[in-house]
Amino acid sequence: MSRIFIPLDSAAVAVGADEVAAAIAEAHPEAEIVRTGSRGMHWLEPMVEVETAEGRVAYGPVSLADVDSLLEADLMAAGAHDLRLGRPEDLPFLQDQERLTFARCGITDPLSVTDYETHGGLEGVKKATGMSAEAICQEVMTSGLRGRGGAAFPAGIKWNTVSGANADQKYIVCNADEGDSGTFADRMIMEGDPLLLVEGMVIAGLGCGATKGYIYLRSEYPIAKRVLGQAIEQAYKHGLLGDDVMGSGKAFHLEVFMGAGAYICGEETSLLESLEGKRGQVRAKPPLPALEGLNGKPTLVHNVISLCAVPTILAKGGAFYRDLGMGRSTGTMPFQLAGNIKQGGLVEKAFGVTLKALVEDFGGGTRSGRPVKAVQVGGPLGAYIPPSRFDMPMDYETFAKIGAGVGHGGIVVFDDTADMAAQAKYAFDFCAHESCGKCTPCRIGAVRGSEVMAKVIAGENRETNLTLIEDLLEVMEDGSLCAMGGMTPVPVKSILDYFPEAVGRGTAKGGE
């Protein structure tokens, strides 16, 4: 019986994967169609793979209109066709990656525990059940893992704090609010290998002494919601979740909690407020969530990708993970190539890869075929970087040096038609729309910034208004409680610095 693999990933479904799957199923009712995650080559979606004696053979991008000719070309026997790509793992885009977290994504059935285990899953949690809580935390500390949600805080320190806290109840909270434009790594892993997240959270529970976990999921991800729900069901059935996790005698229960369309709820304290059923207003720190988090109890809050690194760290050892990457940026990062890019998708690489390699070699330049004007790295609070800086390695320290951040690893490409002044205004507009309203510099400053930027765009008293904006940025940077207001200046400043001509000023910094 032939086996066909078609992604259920949102990016594939959005370009017709469900319809292609249905058409193939109709023509070949005897075939087994496995709905997998995406391999992360989004320009080739929907990508259809067929199993052969030599491994899987891929075709893509397959539209509904291609199905008949594919079937005529004997798709089931991997016949020749214009869309035939060969073995996916031989494609340079995948060959040049270092996939740890995304090793199974696009290959296995996301809802099959057996598939998961056959492909190396559950090794980490099995090790963890035989270890003390301190030893588990130590392994995470050794790995040098830093939070992948944006702030890049060392994970080990947080684990030790929660683990060492004394309380009748502790929580593990997964931040799956992934609001940054240009990012989809959390979504892809939740849809493509959800059991990895479950395993990571179970290990966190064992390491921190927490028995209850929540995945706070944004409502814009309906497919992730469905897949996570089904994966949790499977995890309960197979004893990965429940009162006796993997025979350890320890309990861990997990549930998905739906957000309701607020970017600020990605900020961890706002998220906790929302999880308590309140407005997502940011809390002042201290107290740290690690000591007083959800319902006032010690809570480990981590991004999806941070938690998904944990099973590998336990399975292969913290030292293995630490030895990848550069300097204090250890391990791998799933970079996400987005926007106006020819070969968009997910590239998991050790830190240190350059922007140039990502945008040009992996990405193949712009989708429009026009020259690149800028890339925004790290979401709406990230800097716009010109091609003259593309030799920059992607690591936390290099980016910090230019006042920018790697954030959640999103890289959004713009071609030379981009209007950088409009992007600067958008940064203020977004902040105004998403501000939680707690502090004045953010709430009022963003609205003011947008108004003044509109005047700059209209050519009204440019210099005076630009000086006003610079003052405003300083106030927002210094006077905001969280990074929403505090880092909205980052994209705006980067535009003033690198694209001054866009606002009617002279030459860029560094002689661009």
Place this chain on the structure above:
Amino acid sequence: MIDLPGGRSHLLPKYVLELSTKNEKGATVAANTVQPCSNTEDDPITAFVSETGGLMHALNALQARDGYIDAALVPKLAKAFNITKAEVKGVISFYDDFTKAPKGKHVVRICQAEACQAVGSRSLTAHTLEKLGIGLGDTTPDGHVTVEAVYCLGLCATGPAVMIDGHVKGRVAPADLDPILDAAEAEA
């Protein structure tokens, strides 16, 4: 309703997605409409009172059931969750997903975030609004279509991205939306 060992079914997400569209050839394919799967017979106002963050579940459930949060339910919610009416209203107004009035029969959400801007979401939005003669966030006078902003659907490498009645669509050109909008407008 999904059964879990040990009576743990309540730990599942409160809503699952049903498989529900038909393709051109008439076969049923996986899609993504939100359907209440549990507690359907229970009143969403009281079903979640004892859960962490229960008010969010209740509001999500009401929004899914009614298409908006009826102001008349605010006192009941306040009583059930033992908080003030002002607090309930505060939560409703904080989140974009909760609306105070019903939307159109069809809801088109167009991504307005950076990665989609880079591939033409601004002109896609302008085209759509001009065609329907409404503003962003508005509903056509006949109540057929609402067009809303959304900030990232996680389809940033296949933009411009749109969500139509809960279904995701990528690489959307104005010409792709036109027939869908025409069909929605022509509906009785």
